[in-house]
Amino acid sequence: MMNETAVPGTPAATKTPxxxxxxxxxxxxxxxxxxxxxxxxxxxxxxxxxxxxDAAAVETVRRRAGMRPGRAAARIEPAAEDSRPALPSAAARxxxxxxxxxxxxxxxxxxxxxxxxxELLPQWLATANRHGFAAPAPALPxxxDAAxxxxxxxxxxxxxxxPRALWLARLNADWRFALxxxxxxxxxxxxxxxxxxxxxxxxxxLFAERVALLAAVRGRDAGAARDLLTTTWASERAxxxxxxxxxxxxxxxxxxxxxxxxxxxxRSRNVRSTAAELLSALPASALAGRMAERAGSCVAVDHxxxxxxxxxxxxxxxxxGMERDGVVAKAPARRGERSWWLGQLVDAAPLGTWSxxxxxxxxxxxxxxxxxxxxxxxxxxxxxRAAVRQRDPSWSRALxxxxxxxxxxxxxxxxxxxxxxxxxxxxxxxxxxxxxxxxAVHGLSEAFQLLGVCAVPWAGPLGRAVVDALNIxxxxxxxxxxxxxxxxxxxxxxxxxxxxxLEALTAVPDEPEHAAPGAGGYWAExxxxxxTTLRLRATIQTELTPP
Amino acid sequence: MTQQGVRWTADQVLALAPxxxxxxAGSKLGAAGPWSExxxxxxxxxxxxxxxxxxxxxxTVIDIADSTGPAYKCSCPxxxxxxxxxxxxxxxxxxxxxxxxxxxxxxxxxxxxxxxRKRADDKRAAASAAGxxxxxxxxxxxxxxxxxxxxxxxxxxxLEQRLTDLLRGGLASAEQAGYGLWEETAARMVDAQAPGxxxxxxxxxxxxxxxxxxxVRLLEECALLHLLDQxxxxxxxxxxxxxxxVRSRIGLPGSADGPPVRxxxxxxxxxxxxxxxxxxxxxxLYGAESGRTVLVLSYGAAGRAPELxxxxxxxxxxxxxxxxxxxxxxVALGERFAAPAPTGFxxxGVGVARAVAQYGEALRDDPWLExxxxxxxxxxxxxxxxxxxxxxxxxxxxxPLAPPARSRSGLxxxxxxxxxxPLTVFGECGHRGFSPLAAWPEGRGEAVPLC
Numbered sequence: 001m002m003n004e005t006a007v008p009g010t011p012a013a014t015k016t017p018x019x020x021x022x023x024x025x026x027x028x029x030x031x032x033x034x035x036x037x038x039x040x041x042x043x044x045x046x047x048x049x050x051x052x053x054d055a056a057a058v059e060t061v062r063r064r065a066g067m068r069p070g071r072a073a074a075r076i077e078p079a080a081e082d083s084r085p086a087l088p089s090a091a092a093r094x095x096x097x098x099x100x101x102x103x104x105x106x107x108x109x110x111x112x113x114x115x116x117x118x119e120l121l122p123q124w125l126a127t128a129n130r131h132g133f134a135a136p137a138p139a140l141p142x143x144x145d146a147a148x149x150x151x152x153x154x155x156x157x158x159x160x161x162x163p164r165a166l167w168l169a170r171l172n173a174d175w176r177f178a179l180x181x182x183x184x185x186x187x188x189x190x191x192x193x194x195x196x197x198x199x200x201x202x203x204x205x206l207f208a209e210r211v212a213l214l215a216a217v218r219g220r221d222a223g224a225a226r227d228l229l230t231t232t233w234a235s236e237r238a239x240x241x242x243x244x245x246x247x248x249x250x251x252x253x254x255x256x257x258x259x260x261x262x263x264x265x266x267r268s269r270n271v272r273s274t275a276a277e278l279l280s281a282l283p284a285s286a287l288a289g290r291m292a293e294r295a296g297s298c299v300a301v302d303h304x305x306x307x308x309x310x311x312x313x314x315x316x317x318x319x320x321g322m323e324r325d326g327v328v329a330k331a332p333a334r335r336g337e338r339s340w341w342l343g344q345l346v347d348a349a350p351l352g353t354w355s356x357x358x359x360x361x362x363x364x365x366x367x368x369x370x371x372x373x374x375x376x377x378x379x380x381x382x383x384x385r386a387a388v389r390q391r392d393p394s395w396s397r398a399l400x401x402x403x404x405x406x407x408x409x410x411x412x413x414x415x416x417x418x419x420x421x422x423x424x425x426x427x428x429x430x431x432x433x434x435x436x437x438x439x440a441v442h443g444l445s446e447a448f449q450l451l452g453v454c455a456v457p458w459a460g461p462l463g464r465a466v467v468d469a470l471n472i473x474x475x476x477x478x479x480x481x482x483x484x485x486x487x488x489x490x491x492x493x494x495x496x497x498x499x500x501x502l503e504a505l506t507a508v509p510d511e512p513e514h515a516a517p518g519a520g521g522y523w524a525e526x527x528x529x530x531x532t533t534l535r536l537r538a539t540i541q542t543e544l545t546p547p
Numbered sequence: 548m549t550q551q552g553v554r555w556t557a558d559q560v561l562a563l564a565p566x567x568x569x570x571x572a573g574s575k576l577g578a579a580g581p582w583s584e585x586x587x588x589x590x591x592x593x594x595x596x597x598x599x600x601x602x603x604x605x606x607t608v609i610d611i612a613d614s615t616g617p618a619y620k621c622s623c624p625x626x627x628x629x630x631x632x633x634x635x636x637x638x639x640x641x642x643x644x645x646x647x648x649x650x651x652x653x654x655x656x657x658x659x660x661x662x663x664r665k666r667a668d669d670k671r672a673a674a675s676a677a678g679x680x681x682x683x684x685x686x687x688x689x690x691x692x693x694x695x696x697x698x699x700x701x702x703x704x705x706l707e708q709r710l711t712d713l714l715r716g717g718l719a720s721a722e723q724a725g726y727g728l729w730e731e732t733a734a735r736m737v738d739a740q741a742p743g744x745x746x747x748x749x750x751x752x753x754x755x756x757x758x759x760x761x762x763v764r765l766l767e768e769c770a771l772l773h774l775l776d777q778x779x780x781x782x783x784x785x786x787x788x789x790x791x792x793v794r795s796r797i798g799l800p801g802s803a804d805g806p807p808v809r810x811x812x813x814x815x816x817x818x819x820x821x822x823x824x825x826x827x828x829x830x831x832l833y834g835a836e837s838g839r840t841v842l843v844l845s846y847g848a849a850g851r852a853p854e855l856x857x858x859x860x861x862x863x864x865x866x867x868x869x870x871x872x873x874x875x876x877x878v879a880l881g882e883r884f885a886a887p888a889p890t891g892f893x894x895x896g897v898g899v900a901r902a903v904a905q906y907g908e909a910l911r912d913d914p915w916l917e918x919x920x921x922x923x924x925x926x927x928x929x930x931x932x933x934x935x936x937x938x939x940x941x942x943x944x945x946x947p948l949a950p951p952a953r954s955r956s957g958l959x960x961x962x963x964x965x966x967x968x969p970l971t972v973f974g975e976c977g978h979r980g981f982s983p984l985a986a987w988p989e990g991r992g993e994a995v996p997l998c
Binding site: 026027030031032033034035036047048049050051052054056057059060061063064065066067068069070071072073074075076077078079089090093094096097098100115117137138140141164167168169172263413528529531533535536539 | 556557558561570571574575576577578579580581598629638641642710711712713714715716717718719720762763765766767768769770771772774812871899900906907908910911914927929930934936938939942943944945946947956959960962963964966968986988995
């Protein structure tokens with residue numbers, strides 16, 4: 001109550017002090033009862049309670065009527081200006097709807113034909129951010145609440161929500177995560193034109209601020225970041241050195257070699273092995289050369305057999321030189337030491353050396369060679385790791401092979417996770433084409449992980465392959481929820497232009513003989529939802545296109 | 548009759564939802580997918596077919612032009628009102644993305660609209676006929692009113708006895724007595740046909756457990772209840788306006804027989820409060836020409852949303868008639884001459900000091916007044932320890948937010964809208980502080996509902 005917070009020092013509404021005594025006396029008498037206490041100026045008669053109520057009524061109305069505003073507390077610093085253009089009104093309405101679809105308030109169970117709006121929020125945010133729109137201020141609390149529950153969308157939400165969201169986060173403990181995510185509590189990182197501030201932040205900042213600063217500088221100027229790191233390297237703690245070293249992954253270049261080479265002698269084993277890993281990704285580095293030497297001496301082509309065959313002679317020991325170059329001497333449980341060492345040598349050796357070493361063969365030819373004595377899986381797995389680490393598309397292509405071969409769908413030497421990693425080194429179009437080919441031959445049951453690395457929206461051939469495969473799965477008579485993962489991906493990733501091809505699939509089909517009961521209806525419903533979602537995504541794109 | 552081409556915003560449509568689940572379900576249906584043959588006519592009809600889980604699509608039709616508020620009809624079995632299909636269709640229509648084109652309403656939609664408008668006309672005709680005809684036997688009505696007044700008088704006297712007993716024994720004993728005593732007294736007031744007294748008594752029961760400072764609040768409420776009792780017992784010697792206020796506070800039904808005032812009424816705020824029996828919807832309106840701020844109440848059974856819906860930020864050209872009683876804001880909504888339409892208009896604001904003074908002055912007419920509607924101009928939401936206040940941008944004074952307003956999500960919308968800059972804020976200003984209900988940013992911008 002305003003009139004009760006009128007204690008000295010609180011800037012609430014106040015009343016004139018002399019009345020306060022009178023009122024307090026009335027409250028005291030009321031608490032104890034008129035049987036025990038008589039208010040001053042009243043006689044202790046039978047109607048004392050009525051007199052007390054009369055007086056209290058007068059005081060109550062008088063206190064309320066005599067209320068005055070309090071003093072204003074210290075003003076808060078206004079939020080920084082957001083200079084981005086305002087969100088178009090249709091897009092602002094759509095955002096309201098997407099945010100109204102919060103998880104937990106749901107119907108649960110079967111998903112029906114309506115789109116999963118919350119799942120479209122990441123795409124909505126990415127598009128809005130691409131166009132550089134400012135978030136509407138009244139939507140900020142709902143945006144921050146959404147980001148609070150979902151760490152995956154935090155960076156996009158915070159980018160979209162802009163400076164006012166950070167300003168808000170400083171006022172509400174529920175949104176503190178926004179300040180942690182934005183280093184320096186949202187204050188802008190110093191740029192190259194402020195070397196003083198940069199140096200100061202690097203030397204005195206919190207760990208998260210320093211990591212962010214290093215990443216920002218590295219993104220601008222790789223050498224400047226390395227120089228900054230060198231200034232304090234010797235005095236950093238081991239776990240901090242590891243994190244800082246890791247940030248050199250961005251923009252890794254030959255000029256980093258001396259620094260990394262020196263880190264190979266680090267006190268911490270983790271720092272040493274990270275430095276070795278980074279150096280092995282630089283094919284011209286001395287370490288890569290040493291590893292090529294070691295690996296090359298273990299693998300050769302034997303021409304004495306009927307067909308040329310790769311023979312492997314794994315290392316017999318892990319010498320100190322190998323250890324210094326990042327080879328881990330102790331093998332994990334249930335793994336032979338020699339094959340463990342071999343794997344590490346091969347995955348750190350530049351892939352370019354193999355062609356020279358193995359008779360000028362192309363990667364395809366090398367991968368196709370038989371390998372003696374069951375070394376094939378070990379060797380190919382190491383080449384996979386090397387192809388991913390060195391981002392080598394020609395080796396990735398060779399190791400992936402054609403998607404149609406039977407082995408591509410089976411366990412083989414490569415797990416689906418490894419295949420997905422190899423795919424990620426290829427260009428978007430080639431990636432989509434390979435996965436489309438894979439789905440055409442092997443269906444959808446193994447495709448989920450591979451689809452996850454494809455660029456969104458899916459390229460035409462890939463989208464068609466997915467829709468065809470879904471159609472085949474429906475005709476096979478199983479229930480659609482066996483494919484709910486792929487369906488969900490398709491809703492988010494299929495090109496909205498594919499909507500036309502889907503219309504025919506939304507009708508309830510005649511049930512095939514061996515179909516699961518009612519499956520046709522559920523499939524029609526799933527396709528309807530897919531279609532609805534695609535149309536909605538197309539609408540969202542239009543709404544977010546600047547006029 | 549309708550404002551052609553004027554569509555609502557998503558917020559305004561979602562404000563129609565009876566509950567959170569409907570909001571969510573309606574949002575999902577606000578996309579073209581499940582809809583077919585949707586359209587809207589210049590006469591203010593919106594229709595569409597929505598594919599659900601069954602084989603036949605639901606037929607949804609909405610009459611947005613009706614001057615008594617939007618009306619809905621849907622062939623779905625939902626008992627929510629409006630149902631998710633109606634909300635989804637309105638969202639689709641509000642989206643203006645071409646999925647609800649202008650067109651000729653199909654027969655099934657037209658039939659319902661025709662039928663509905665005819666029924667509404669009949670009802671209006673019947674109402675005006677009833678208004679002119681004498682309502683029953685005036686002598687019997689007078690005797691009924693007298694008998695009820697006697698019961699209330701007996702109830703008020705009994706309540707006075709309870710209050711004096713309480714004050715004789717001391718409020719400290721009320722802490723131990725708990726709810727039971729008050730519930731029983733409240734039931735006696737219901738028997739005495741004084742629902743206003745019963746509600747106040749019921750609230751007394753909750754005060755001893757309401758945290759620090761409860762003796763002060765309990766004494767205040769006891770004293771105001773005593774004042775109301777005394778007002779009733781001496782209503783014959785009170786000025787006419789005050790006597791009417793007492794009658795309305797006691798809970799006697801009044802009729803909105805004030806002269807009808809036609810104006811462009813801007814919808815400032817709409818919010819619901821619910822108890823175990825009733826959902827009460829409060830809608831604040833501001834008259835662009837009259838400069839009056841008035842309150843329209845609408846009721847729904849427990850758990851159901853009241854029917855009257857007026858989305859915030861729209862204006863309606865309508866007549867209102869005041870209920871009797873000095874210092875009362877309540878009006879009845881009379882004839883509406885057009886469907887609600889968007890507006891750029893906003894009410895003029897006053898400073899913090901003026902707002903508090905106006906509340907004090909209003910207590911002269913109605914000492915039981917908890918708060919008074921007011922629009923504050925150029926105020927900045929400012930943190931004050933754990934509390935918040937609205938501080939004059941151009942002065943040193945501030946109004947604290949009322950305790951319930953501090954925990955509402957609307958507070959954060961208000962703070963976000965401000966960003967530390969001055970705003971225009973509409974709300975209720977009373978002895979507990981200020982409850983913000985709607986706000987406008989400096990410069991241009993639509994009203995942002997905060998409740």
